[in-house]
Amino acid sequence: MKKTRFILIALSIIAFSVNLTGNSVPAEKDSIVSPQFAPEGSDWIGSDIQTIDEYLDQYVRYPESSGKKKHLGTEVVEFVVTTGGQLTDFRVINSLSKAIDQEMIRALSQTQGMWKPGLLNGVPVPMKKEVSLVFVPGDNYNLTEIAKKHLDSGNEALFEKKNPKRALKHFDQAVKIFPYNKDILSLRSLCRYELGDKQGAREDWKRIVDMEIIGEAAQLETGHLIVKMQSLEGYEELSETIGEGF
Template sequence: MKKFLLLVLFLVISGLAYSQQEKDHKTLNQVEVAPPEFIGVHNAAIFLNEKTPHSSLLMDYMKTKVEYPAIDIDRTNEGKEIIRFVVNPDGTLSNFKVINSVSSSIDAEVINALKTTDGMWKPGYNNEEFVPMEKEFSMVFKIIGTNDLLSRATVQFKRGNKLLLIKEKPKRALQHFDQGLVYVPESKPLLFLRGLTRYELGDKDGAYLDWKRIKSLGGIEADGWLDKYSEMEGYAEMMKTVNE
């Protein structure tokens, strides 16, 4: 009986060891990628543990550093600011780029605040090797008592749509699409129409940027709203860009 139990135990242990080897082998043959994480302390690059910080940690930190510029409050400049930057292997930041601007003063305010997080990041890695990776940060600037940003973006969408399709005034339409995207920069319909408008005005590079942004946001759902635009110049190029 004892010999039987020992044999069973041996088989169980051997099986577990083999399973672990198989697991390790699969892990070694997979590409493991992890994005940068804001830790909130200096020299964060030395923390290589598995703990994932709370997703609101960076926003909580930024709220203590960012002030709504007085000039923007006076001018009622509102919208969603988006800044892209690179987190380097040592946890420092570089290559700041404005993806969606509410105003130049808000651009500077947010970038300067982000720069104070230099060294507070656990860098991203690719197959256990720390590499530079892009990260985006967004922050909404809105004055209490004004209309919500989505409804204001909708107004701009409708005005731009009318100017583009009915009055055939793409330059004026572009101004409304630009303003609508300041309010709601992830709006696929607005990005789609601004891309077509840019294309019609000869700005193909700008059009492709808008359409690639749509692709990064998950493409365009087939909800029927595209039908009336299918005959417009640049439509085929847009669908190719989004779906490639």
């Protein structure tokens, strides 16, 4: 039996100014910081390990229960780096399993004090950050092919069979693999809306607005996506209401 493994991709996606209670506050556009480009963003300062990527590579373990169930995809966890370099307010953005959620948070919780707080106008402020890890339960799994199959099946169910419930199941699986792919998120948002889940639809659209798409490993071809989406009954109404609640 091949040893279960995981591939690590740690991506700091975006940072937001938050108040001391950890609750999000409306941030001025200029206060949204990408740690990849902004020197004042919160950053890793672990002593013996140079990057958060290396730390997670060494200390995150693939849970045995998840390996047996062949859970795979990209786990995304958000947290707040306080002004004292502590981590708080962990929130799983893209969950592969409860066991993986717990293992990610366990490993990140061990990095207390290993972070430099972010600065806003030269003043330390709590900031949200994200990291993501790709878990694969073996060597014979091609995530791009798996996601593409789910995307194709979802497109068929949604656009040809007019079955958003079945399509949603496939898009959910595709999002688990590529949570930063805006095309898949858009399709899932539309399915959610047509099924009456307006809040879920808004969350997907807000996610697209908030995040930066950086170096997607595989861009899935979705064809004439917008043209197809416009042919669906709920598209126009969704387009008019996605701004509500932002």
